[in-house]
Amino acid sequence: MQSPASTATAGAAAPEGAAGGLPQFDLTTWPGQAAWFLIFFVIVLVLMARVFVPRIGGTIAAREDKITGDVAEARRMKEEADAQAAAAQADIAQARAQAMKLAADARARAQAEISAKLAEEEAKLAQTGAAAEARSAAAREAAMAHVGEIAGDAAAAIVQKLTGQAPSRAELASAGAA
DSSP states (O other): OOHHHHHHHHHOOOOOOOOOOGGGGGGGHHHHHHHHHHHHHHHHHHHHIIIIIIHHHHHHHHHHHHHHHHHHHHHHHHHHHHHHHHHHHHHHHHHHHHHHHHHHHHHHHHHHHHHHHHHHHHHHHHHHHHHHHHHHHHHHHHHHHHHHHHHHHHHHHHHHHHHSSSHHHHHHHHHHOO
């Protein structure tokens, strides 16, 4: 069963003067559509040529100029950084050379001080050695001076032990001379 609304639309015919079907395929409307298409196309073409393309072109040109400027600035900064790095390397080399010179000077001063102290200590040792040698010679002389006396005492002790009598000083002196 059909509803009353659907029967009303189904039974209604196309309005008068209109052919059935799609208007795009109706050849009588094509000249008007073509005219409106041309008008719209010309308006869009003029807007594109006069407004949008110059703006886009200007934006692209401005971007290219900015990129070119940024690249040039980066190159300038790189050259500046390279120059500063070279200057820093030169400063480092100079400081290293100066430090080496200071170290060599300090080493030479220390070596000179060590040589002076060594010479001073050797002089003290030589003086102490000479004093010890002199004391040793004095002790030897003193011992040699008493050797005759000690030998006489030993000979007297031996004679007394063997003979039972103590020898006289004259006997010891005559035995020491012989």
